[in-house]
Amino acid sequence: xxxxxxxxxxxxxxxxxxxxxxxxxxxxxxxxxxxxxxxxxxxxxxxxxxxxxxxxxxxxxxxxxxxxxxxxxxxxxxxxxxxxxxxxxxxxxxxxxxxxxxxxxxxxxxxxxxxxxxxxxxxxxxxxxxxxxxxxxxxxxxxxxxxxxxxxxxxxxxxxxxxxxxxxxxxxxxxxxxxxxxxxxxxxxxxxxxxxxxxxxxxxxxxxxxxxxxxxxxxxxxxxxxxxxxxxxxxxxxxxxxxxxxxxxxxxxxxxxxxxxxxxxxxxxxxxxxxxxxxxxxxxxxxxxxxxxxxxxxxxxxxxxxxxxxxx
Amino acid sequence: xxxxxxxxxxxxxxxxxxxxxxxxxxxxxxxxxxxxxxxxxxxxxxxxxxxxxxxxxxxxxxxxxxxxxxxxxxxxxxxxxxxxxxxxxxxxxxxxxxxxxxxxxxxxxxxxxxxxxxxxxxxxxxxxxxxxxxxxxxxxxxxxxxxxxxxxxxxxxxxxxxxxxxxxxxxxxxxxxxxxxxxxxxxxxxxxxxxxxxxxxxxxxxxxxxxxxxxxxxxxxxxxxxxxxxxxxxxxxxxxxxxxxxxxxxxxxxxxxxxxxxxxxxxxxxxxxxxxxxxxxxxxxxxxxxxxxxxxxxxxxxxxxxxxxxxx
Numbered sequence: 001x002x003x004x005x006x007x008x009x010x011x012x013x014x015x016x017x018x019x020x021x022x023x024x025x026x027x028x029x030x031x032x033x034x035x036x037x038x039x040x041x042x043x044x045x046x047x048x049x050x051x052x053x054x055x056x057x058x059x060x061x062x063x064x065x066x067x068x069x070x071x072x073x074x075x076x077x078x079x080x081x082x083x084x085x086x087x088x089x090x091x092x093x094x095x096x097x098x099x100x101x102x103x104x105x106x107x108x109x110x111x112x113x114x115x116x117x118x119x120x121x122x123x124x125x126x127x128x129x130x131x132x133x134x135x136x137x138x139x140x141x142x143x144x145x146x147x148x149x150x151x152x153x154x155x156x157x158x159x160x161x162x163x164x165x166x167x168x169x170x171x172x173x174x175x176x177x178x179x180x181x182x183x184x185x186x187x188x189x190x191x192x193x194x195x196x197x198x199x200x201x202x203x204x205x206x207x208x209x210x211x212x213x214x215x216x217x218x219x220x221x222x223x224x225x226x227x228x229x230x231x232x233x234x235x236x237x238x239x240x241x242x243x244x245x246x247x248x249x250x251x252x253x254x255x256x257x258x259x260x261x262x263x264x265x266x267x268x269x270x271x272x273x274x275x276x277x278x279x280x281x282x283x284x285x286x287x288x289x290x291x292x293x294x295x296x297x298x299x300x301x302x303x304x305x306x307x308x309x310x311x312x
Numbered sequence: 313x314x315x316x317x318x319x320x321x322x323x324x325x326x327x328x329x330x331x332x333x334x335x336x337x338x339x340x341x342x343x344x345x346x347x348x349x350x351x352x353x354x355x356x357x358x359x360x361x362x363x364x365x366x367x368x369x370x371x372x373x374x375x376x377x378x379x380x381x382x383x384x385x386x387x388x389x390x391x392x393x394x395x396x397x398x399x400x401x402x403x404x405x406x407x408x409x410x411x412x413x414x415x416x417x418x419x420x421x422x423x424x425x426x427x428x429x430x431x432x433x434x435x436x437x438x439x440x441x442x443x444x445x446x447x448x449x450x451x452x453x454x455x456x457x458x459x460x461x462x463x464x465x466x467x468x469x470x471x472x473x474x475x476x477x478x479x480x481x482x483x484x485x486x487x488x489x490x491x492x493x494x495x496x497x498x499x500x501x502x503x504x505x506x507x508x509x510x511x512x513x514x515x516x517x518x519x520x521x522x523x524x525x526x527x528x529x530x531x532x533x534x535x536x537x538x539x540x541x542x543x544x545x546x547x548x549x550x551x552x553x554x555x556x557x558x559x560x561x562x563x564x565x566x567x568x569x570x571x572x573x574x575x576x577x578x579x580x581x582x583x584x585x586x587x588x589x590x591x592x593x594x595x596x597x598x599x600x601x602x603x604x605x606x607x608x609x610x611x612x613x614x615x616x617x618x619x620x621x622x623x624x
Binding site for chain 2: 146147148150152166167168169170171172174175176177178185186194207208209211213215216217218220222224226228235253255256257269271272273274275276277280282284286
């Protein structure tokens with residue numbers, strides 16, 4: 001598997017940089033880095049020189065896999081060229097996520113779907129990934145009926161530039177914001193969380209209400225979650241279910257900073273929902289939005305695909 | 313009313329300083345400032361010199377009202393002395409809030425209860441005040457059935473020292489936390505929100521689930537709220553109800569920073585709870601935790617009491 005030829009497109013962005021580091025740490029040696037013309041020629045940590053991500057360059061790159069962490073419109077333009085060049089694209093933008101026939105994959109939840117691709121596999125939103133890591137096992141254990149979630153999202157989710165801006169600004173200026181586009185009465189982030197969780201969990205009608213909030217934290221998204229279940233599940237039973245689930249680490253109080261030091265989704269504060277008249281639980285989670293929330297999940301998808309290819 | 317003799321106890325703390333400023337702005341001229349021995353002798357803005365808050369000093373102060381913003385144990389010690397000296401105490405700590413017979417007052421919601429005091433009126437928790445300003449009118453309009461709330465609480469809620477610490481620390485260190493005491497599976501803040509809201513709204517069994525989170529924002533608490541109602545209420549109807557309610561200002565996206573520039577509770581994002589199978593709404597609010605969330609509410613209580621006294 002480490003011999004696979006991999007292109008990282010958008011290698012100099014916040015998520016791209018983490019992708020390059022994780023690939024190196026996981027032993028992938030045949031990696032090329034692509035980015036916009038501005039970054040072309042720059043040498044990255046590890047000595048890889050950035051190439052310009054033109055349609056022609058991607059079409060003739062001769063790679064097995066292309067991991068895209070660029071904006072949605074750049075993905076729409078460039079992904080087809082990578083596919084034409086023979087690569088399977090793993091795309092981190094929202095361009096293909098809800099397209100019928102495109103697998104939207106969290107390996108721990110619906111990894112088997114990755115093989116059903118037709119050239120592109122989509123990587124979910126950075127809040128959807130940890131949320132479904134938790135909702136999947138709870139659904140299997142007791143059936144999901146309703147989901148409510150309030151997010152606490154780090155500024156690095158808005159890109160490397162916004163992160164630098166936060167680090168430079170005085171703390172007295174720090175505020176909450178809802179810096180997304182709007183779709184009717186929701187942010188597009190809230191709409192994505194609902195639509196993507198439904199697709200990944202294969203529960204097309206699951207009732208989900210999300211409120212997304214940006215907080216002045218550099219790295220790590222947190223989520224305050226209420227779930228209403230079909231069948232009784234005590235907090236202790238839920239902790240046992242989640243503790244046994246892949247990529248979940250139970251802690252007392254999950255925090256963004258602690259999540260940034262691990263590949264796992266940190267889950268804690270699991271308790272009875274005192275507002276519920278049925279079988280309700282509430283919990284809190286934190287997950288590194290650049291790592292498991294983005295780069296790592298895409299690399300796990302890539303490794304699933306490479307495993308399939310080797311097996312075929 | 314401006315002739316009333318008022319003592320502010322804890323005048324040099326984060327809330328005490330706002331109390332002193334608001335009293336001056338509202339025309340109260342007969343104000344004395346008390347604090348611990350460390351601050352005694354210090355001259356405040358406006359030239360008032362801080363006196364040491366000893367039991368003897370409070371008992372012999374000869375004031376009509378004593379506004380306490382000190383810790384719970386200091387309140388337990390000092391409030392009885394102020395009462396013995398003939399003052400009515402308005403206490404911002406949690407010492408007396410749940411004591412039977414002690415009115416716990418948000419003037420916009422249950423102001424009439426203030427007159428029922430036996431020497432002390434309690435001021436609610438800084439999250440409970442804006443929450444009940446919103447829940448009260450919604451209950452009157454359509455009946456509250458269930459309440460869920462996730463908070464985004466500013467560090468100034470933890471005191472002036474923690475605020476200075478935030479302003480001095482680099483943004484890269486910023487994290488979320490749950491820096492409260494624990495009561496079983498909850499923070500004491502979560503337990504307070506439930507118990508106090510039930511007392512203020514006079515709904516002793518109202519199901520409330522709260523998750524409290526500290527965010528690295530200097531001033532202004534925000535809350536993400538879901539309410540399940542007994543009767544249908546559209547988001548437009550809810551906006552009309554809340555827009556007509558006292559001390560509420562409707563905005564598109566409430567933020568802590570905007571709340572710190574107003575005496576009102578900012579409310580927005582009012583929409584249908586897509587997870588509800590009944591009559592559910594979700595909304596977002598922000599409120600200055602030092603102002604309406606603490607100092608202003610206590611001053612409003614004081615002015616209610618002075619009004620009563622003048623009228624009597």
